[in-house]
Amino acid sequence: MNRQMRRVQIQQVLRDWFAENARDLPWRRARDSYAIWVSEIMLQQTRVPTTIPYYERFLRRFPTVQHLARARLDTVLKWWEGLGYYSRARNLHRAAQEIVLRFNGQIPETKDDLLTLPGIGRYTAGAIASIAFGRREPLVDGNVERVLCRVFRIQGNPKDASTRKKLWAIAEELLPRSHVGQFNQALMELGSEVCMPRNPRCEECPLKQLCEAKRHGEQDRLPTRTVRKPPPxxxxxxxxxxxxxxxxxxxxxxxxxxxxxxxxxxxxxxxxxxxxxxxxxxxxxxxxxxxxxxxxxxxxxxxxxxxxxxxxxxxxxxxxxxxxxxxxxxxxxxxxxxxxxxxxxxxxxxxxxxxxxxxxxxxxxxxxxxx
Ligand code: SF4
Structure with a gap:
C-alpha cells in the first residue's frame, strides 16, 4: 500500500472508530474555545478522571476569560488547589489577562498567536487551534507519540529532537482536510484507551491491520524508552x-x-x-x-x-x-x-x-x- 493510501485509510478508520468509541467528556461537549483551553491546560499533567471535577468547578467559578482575568491570583490558585503543577494556574491567569488586553477578550485562533501566550506550547497551541477552531494543525502529546511510534515502527527515542521532529512531521502529514479536531482527538483517545504504554489492546485496535509494530511483534518494545534514574x-x-x-x-x-x-x-x-x-x-x-x-x-x-x-x-x-x-x-x-x-x-x-x-x-x- 502506498503512503497516500495508507494515510487515507488511517484517517477513515480513526474517524469511524472515534464516532463509535469517543468518551463523553465534559470538554468535548463544550463549543466554547475558553473551556477547551482550560481543559487542555488542566490535562497537560493530569489524568482525565482527576481533571473532570476540577474542570467543572473551575468553569463554574470562572465562566469566561474575563472572569478569570479579573480574579486575584490567590483565588485562582485556591480553585486549582490539589491539581498540582501550579505554574499552569499562574500562566492561565496571566494568559487570560493578556487575552483581554491584546486580543479583545477573544481566544486567538491561530497557532502563532496562541504560542505568544504564557503556558501555551506547541502541543497546546495545536490542540486549541484544531479542536476549538478547526484549524489544520497537528499535535503530538504522549499518547500520540506512542501510537505513531508503533504504527510507523519508529525506532528512535521520542525524547530525542530528531525523533520528535519526525513525529510532528508524520502527525501533520496524517491530518485530514476537514474535522481536524476530531482526528487529533481520535489519535489521543486511541493512545489513551487502546494503545496503552503497557499491554496495548491490539486485537481491539482499529489500526491493527495498518500497524507496523504489531506486524513485527514489537508493540511492547516501542516506543524506545529512556531508563529513568530514581528521583532524589x-x-x-x-x-x-x-x-x-x-x-x-x-x-x-x-x-x-x-x-x-x-x-x-x-x-x-x-x-x-x-x-x-x-x-x-x-x-x-x-x-x-x-x-x-x-x-x-x-x-x-x-x-x-x-x-x-x-x-x-x-x-x-x-x-x-x-x-x-x-x-x-x-x-x-x-x-x-x-x-x-x-x-x-x-x-x-x-x-x-x-x-x-x-x-x-x-x-x-x-x-x-x-x-
Ligand atoms: S495495533 Fe497495537 S500497537 Fe498498533 S496502534 Fe493498535 S494498539 Fe497500538
Missing amino acids: SHVVVVGVIYRNGRILIDKRKPKGLLGGLWEFPGGKVRPGESLEAALHREVREELDIAIEVGREISVVDHSYAHFRVRIHAFECKHLSGEPRCIACADLKWVRPGELGRHAFPAANKKIIDILRPCCRGRPRPKDTKHE
Whole structure:
C-alpha cells in the first residue's frame, strides 16, 4: 500500500472508530474555545478522571476569560488547589489577562498567536487551534507519540529532537482536510484507551491491520524508552507555629515550584542536622523569629515530578520576634479554621487534614492520634 493510501485509510478508520468509541467528556461537549483551553491546560499533567471535577468547578467559578482575568491570583490558585503543577494556574491567569488586553477578550485562533501566550506550547497551541477552531494543525502529546511510534515502527527515542521532529512531521502529514479536531482527538483517545504504554489492546485496535509494530511483534518494545534514574529524596521539616490560638503561614515567592501558594514555615534538613535544629534555623532564616519546637504532629511523604520529600511537621510555639518576610512573599497569622481559605500545596494539605479536628473546635493536635 502506498503512503497516500495508507494515510487515507488511517484517517477513515480513526474517524469511524472515534464516532463509535469517543468518551463523553465534559470538554468535548463544550463549543466554547475558553473551556477547551482550560481543559487542555488542566490535562497537560493530569489524568482525565482527576481533571473532570476540577474542570467543572473551575468553569463554574470562572465562566469566561474575563472572569478569570479579573480574579486575584490567590483565588485562582485556591480553585486549582490539589491539581498540582501550579505554574499552569499562574500562566492561565496571566494568559487570560493578556487575552483581554491584546486580543479583545477573544481566544486567538491561530497557532502563532496562541504560542505568544504564557503556558501555551506547541502541543497546546495545536490542540486549541484544531479542536476549538478547526484549524489544520497537528499535535503530538504522549499518547500520540506512542501510537505513531508503533504504527510507523519508529525506532528512535521520542525524547530525542530528531525523533520528535519526525513525529510532528508524520502527525501533520496524517491530518485530514476537514474535522481536524476530531482526528487529533481520535489519535489521543486511541493512545489513551487502546494503545496503552503497557499491554496495548491490539486485537481491539482499529489500526491493527495498518500497524507496523504489531506486524513485527514489537508493540511492547516501542516506543524506545529512556531508563529513568530514581528521583532524589529530600527530608523537610515544617512548623505549625501557634501564637494566641493562631497559626503562622507564609506565602511562597511567585515564581518557581509551588509559587504563590501558602505553606507552613520550614525547609530542607541539611546533612547531619537534627530535625529540631533544622526547624529552628529555617524559621529564623525565613521569618527571623524564635520558636519552641514541640511534639511531632505527622510525617508526610509526597512525590513531585522530579523528586520526593518526606516532611516532618512539628507543633511549635512562637517565643520572640515579630515575623518578617525574609524568604517569602507574604505571611499571616490565621485561625485554624481559616487555613482552608488559602491555597496550600498537596503535602501541606495532608498536614492540615491531620490538624482538622482542632480546626473544627475539637482537641488540639497534641490530643489527637495520627498515622
Ligand atoms: S495495533 Fe497495537 S500497537 Fe498498533 S496502534 Fe493498535 S494498539 Fe497500538
